[in-house]
Amino acid sequence: MKMQWMNFRRFLEAVKRINSLNKRQVSINCKTVVCSSDVELAKKNGLPIVALESTIITHGMPYPDNLKTAIQVENVVRKKGAVPATIGILNGQIHVGLNNEQLQTLAKSDSIKTIKCSRRDISTVVAQKLNGGTTVSATMIIANLLDLPIMATGGIGGVHRGAEQTFDISTDLVELGHTPVAVVCSGVKSILDIKKTLEYLETQGVPVVKIGKTDYFPAFYCTETYQKTKVPHTVSNSQEAAKILKAQRELGLQTGLLFAVSIPEEYALDSKEMELAICNALESAKSKNINGKNVTPFLLEEINKITHGQSLRANMALIENNASVAAEIAMNLAEKCSQSSLNNNASKCTLVAERNPIVIGGAIMDTTLQVKESEIKVVRC
Template identity: 40%
Template sequence: MIEPVLSDEVTQALAEDRAVVALESTIFSNLGLPAPANADALELCKQAVVDHGAVPAVAAILDGRPHVGLLPDEEKRVLQGTRKVAERDLAVAQAQRWDVGVTTVSATVALAHAAGISVFATGGIGGVHRGSELSGDVSADLDAIANHPVITVCAGAKAFLDLPRTLEYLETAGVPVLGWQHDWFPAFYTRSSGLPIPHRVDDERVVCDVLRYRARPATGVLLTVPIPVGDEIPAAPSTPYSRPRWRRVLRPESPGPPSHRTSWAGSRRRRTDRASRPTSHWPGTTPASRPGSLSRCKASRFRNFSSLVSCAHGGWGGKSPVRSPSRPA
């Protein structure tokens, strides 16, 4: 079983029944943002939590031990982290005594639950990938949210995912999906994906009660908070993947990207001549100009980071953050 090491500040806050918000550490490492942007982002996130009356608790693996809440020297080690830890890797990281492991959404949700923290905040969660019917690529984030009684506050799922199937997966897993004073499921940097949110909520007490009255003991809640209007990226240029040509690429009868040319049974699909096929999944683009390219993603992520974290961590309309439903307020 997981027995995370809690910082003194987090331990005291929980003992005094004060609000604590868990944060992942992957985004603050070199895997998420380059230096010095990652250090700046860490301070912005922590301050956003503090400004709304809660204690930030960054999760990470240090010297083979899971930590929730870090000291300044430990945060410096996380900034240099290069090994990502999902929930499945937590046991391996401990058994192999990893020096530094930075946690993803799934690992942080698991650690938050183990630490007795009921609220976790992040930017965009993972989900069902496009073409998952062939690749089977579904983020472990969804399974973690479905199996730990934690409120995950986010700006929706990443825009390049198959968002309708992501919502279908969450419904199948029994995860309540809520929209904070909003009627549409956000797509990370875009306020609306065009998909209606299953349930709108306007009161943080209702969010607490949704977790309190859950039908399954281990099921969490997904609370989506859209990015502020002034900081969102227009939907059209940021989500070209819904265009018909992308759907044609992923149809089984199409040659498609390399990962989709072979079925699970191992039968090879008919291919067209390589010279007649675009070298990019987005015809007419280069790696540097693709809307989903790493360089553009990192730049826009940091440019809007202050507003994004304030939205995700403090979307309570100036009120107190959600307290643990298991503890009386």
């Protein structure tokens, strides 16, 4: 009996230690992650929120195009009825929902001093109180911490061309494999190996769903890939996409979900011309020994020069369109979840009404013992 009691006490002490660690973690998160008032209010009231990455601001476009795009993307989300939550790191603090001043700080920041921040970089950037633009992977992580189900970006990272020699594979793909956030994008950046990227996503168990009229996977600047690569699943609109996202969440599948949206045709570039521009940019990167996470920003800048600004305009158009689609999905998801909740509550009410009432109570009985003085005996030890 004594041994059982000791084991029970040890168990209680272990539980207390775990609880104290959990409380400490919540406290750390509260200090490290700061939500804007708009995001806080939206979360409190269950309003649809679209998470937005910030690497496109810090490393994807030149100033002031980056700032203009960031503001326009947020406005697009608002017009659709959702709340934008651009995620970035400023002085080591993770911000979910940036104001105009904070957007401007990131837009004007030195791309060398400001960290292009993926999963591996978050803790260092926070600890050293640096600034960071969040990639798709980092944005997914932070969005998931706050239970934000969907984000928008231009194009995800992927398997780089020549990865069989360099092993250069974006952490975006790994994140999609185990972080349950839906990503709306115009496919994979054209500079990458799109077929290998799709193979990698299949291995990771990530659903790839094309939203639109065709089943061709988009190629960022182009409506479809040069090789006309097909996707495994297609839907016609945002409403159908929201159904898939809802099912994914209800099933508790701990993977991301990739919604591919083609660039609007009026902004799309010719796939053959883009392939030539990309090959030239890749040669330039190779000759200058550009590698690692510097490759993508360098190639985007080179392609913009080669296309005389056409690629930048296309990039701006596609991210706005993706944000619009993400907002539509978020709105539809919120509506479907709200309807499900109402139906569940109505079902519960019906079940309760059909049953006989049950009364739960207790009986309390007091017992009084009276002893006569003559019956009291004093025992001396």
